[in-house]
Amino acid sequence: MRRMIPHSIRCKHTGRRPFGESYMNNNEHSRWTLWLSFPLVIILAMASCRGPILRSVYADETRSQAALSIGGNAGIPVLIMPVLVIAAILVLRGSRTAQLVWVGTLVYLVCDFLGNALAIHFNSMFIGCCGVMGLCASFS
Numbered sequence: 001m002r003r004m005i006p007h008s009i010r011c012k013h014t015g016r017r018p019f020g021e022s023y024m025n026n027n028e029h030s031r032w033t034l035w036l037s038f039p040l041v042i043i044l045a046m047a048s049c050r051g052p053i054l055r056s057v058y059a060d061e062t063r064s065q066a067a068l069s070i071g072g073n074a075g076i077p078v079l080i081m082p083v084l085v086i087a088a089i090l091v092l093r094g095s096r097t098a099q100l101v102w103v104g105t106l107v108y109l110v111c112d113f114l115g116n117a118l119a120i121h122f123n124s125m126f127i128g129c130c131g132v133m134g135l136c137a138s139f140s
Helices: 028-035 037-053 063-092 096-119 126-139
Strands: none
Touching: 028 037, 028 063, 037 063, 037 096, 037 126, 063 096, 096 126
């Protein structure tokens, strides 16, 4: 069983909690990170819907690679964005399980957009892929 340190115990020099305490204990730093998940969803919507709508984005790819990328980008608004929003809301309410889902969703997005940035020919979505990947990596 994990030993819990009371929230009132802090370092007398820095005023911080002892090392090893959870990062996501609804302190101010973690709350603004969670609130930034909502603008991230808007950026995700723009980045992921651009591929299926504009066929020129995957013009240099093989048919199988283009179909894989379009399908992956189409799945983000359907599955990943709702999971990210619901998990962020539940973490703001204090759910530890939702915290794991939220971080796991961010790690998935880093892996997905890393693949889009590196495996796809250079196109107009490169900057968006790098931006989403950087935001997700900084949050998680």
